[in-house]
Amino acid sequence: MTFALVLFHEAAPGTAPAVPEGELAALRALLAGIPGLTEALVFTPSSAKDQYTDDGASPPLGMQLHFPRLEDLEAACAADGPLQHLPRILPSLAGTGATAQAFWRRTWDVPDPQVRTAPGALPCSFVVHYPGPAQDDNAWHGHYMASHPPLFARFPGIRWIEILTPVDWVSFLPHAKVRHLQRNRIVFDSNDALTAALQSPVRHELRADYHTFPAYDGGNKHFAMWTETVRP
Numbered sequence: 001m002t003f004a005l006v007l008f009h010e011a012a013p014g015t016a017p018a019v020p021e022g023e024l025a026a027l028r029a030l031l032a033g034i035p036g037l038t039e040a041l042v043f044t045p046s047s048a049k050d051q052y053t054d055d056g057a058s059p060p061l062g063m064q065l066h067f068p069r070l071e072d073l074e075a076a077c078a079a080d081g082p083l084q085h086l087p088r089i090l091p092s093l094a095g096t097g098a099t100a101q102a103f104w105r106r107t108w109d110v111p112d113p114q115v116r117t118a119p120g121a122l123p124c125s126f127v128v129h130y131p132g133p134a135q136d137d138n139a140w141h142g143h144y145m146a147s148h149p150p151l152f153a154r155f156p157g158i159r160w161i162e163i164l165t166p167v168d169w170v171s172f173l174p175h176a177k178v179r180h181l182q183r184n185r186i187v188f189d190s191n192d193a194l195t196a197a198l199q200s201p202v203r204h205e206l207r208a209d210y211h212t213f214p215a216y217d218g219g220n221k222h223f224a225m226w227t228e229t230v231r232p
Contacts, residue, residue: 001106001166002038003073004164005065006183007086007175009096017092019044026089031065031230034082036072038232040065043225046124048194050222051203058223061093062127066105066187070169077171087174100175103164103183108149115159116189122226123159124191126198131218132181139214140181141165149207152186154205155197157203181216183195191224 011017024042031040043062067073076083077100088096115123134140145163152161164183171177188194197203 001068002068002103003070003167004103005063005067005073005076005100006103006164007042007065007083007098007100007173008059009061009090009093009098010059011096017043017060017096019090019092023090023092025062026104027086028228030082030085030089031063032232034065034076034232036067036069036075038066039069040230041125042228042230043125043127046163046191046194046224046226048124048126048191048198048224050198052207053220053222055221055223057193058225060096061090062225070167074170076085077169077173079172081172083173094130099178100171100173101178101180101183102169102171104167104169106145106163106165108153108161108163110153110158110161113159118190121190122228124194125160125225125227126186126187126188126194126222127182127183127225128185128220128222130181130216130220132179132216133218134216136214137181143212144182146214148184148221150205151202151206151209153161154202155186155188156200156202157188157193157197158186158191160185162186181218187227188196189221191226194224
């Protein structure tokens with residue numbers, strides 16, 4: 001059982017700053033010291049070519065923090081919690097649109113979960129969010145989870161499948177508190193492997209299933225992100 005806190009910094013098109021390595025090092029140190037955290041994922045921009053979508057440049061930074069208890073997640077977001085230090089250690093992101101949301105995390109099996117990256121390289125996640133809302137959240141999630149993950153699992157080279165659904169939570173972070181209908185993430189060894197999957201016939205089947213989704217608003221956004229794991 002895992003709760004996930006997802007934080008993203010999004011910049012205006014053409015203005016996305018590159019986060020300096022010194023700031024990323026400070027971020028890793030902060031995340032590794034958060035009480036109750038089991039692991040944190042740090043997302044930095046990558047790129048991949050999809051057959052159906054092009055949502056522009058990936059955000060300059062994202063984070064996904066995993067906790068076994070919602071109370072631990074909320075403590076990290078408290079008025080005196082450790083995540084209040086984020087603006088101080090990430091000055092390059094001042095002025096970007098910072099958002100936060102808490103989720104319940106579901107995962108699915110894949111044929112071969114062993115990540116095989118080149119030396120010194122990071123795996124690549126395809127991070128997707130559906131802002132929503134849906135006319136019927138229950139029907140929407142039920143349809144998605146019954147139909148999309150089995151198709152994801154047939155992507156060549158896929159290493160991980162997860163779907164995040166919203167939970168109610170308390171936050172005093174400076175990030176805008178959002179409530180997206182859903183986030184999901186699939187993982188590959190590299191952005192080239194992700195591109196190969198997105199060019200495969202499975203992508204056509206996913207698109208066909210997309211057109212059968214129950215009614216919802218807000219469209220969706222897709223971004224390729226290098227994915228670093230930080231543990232306490």
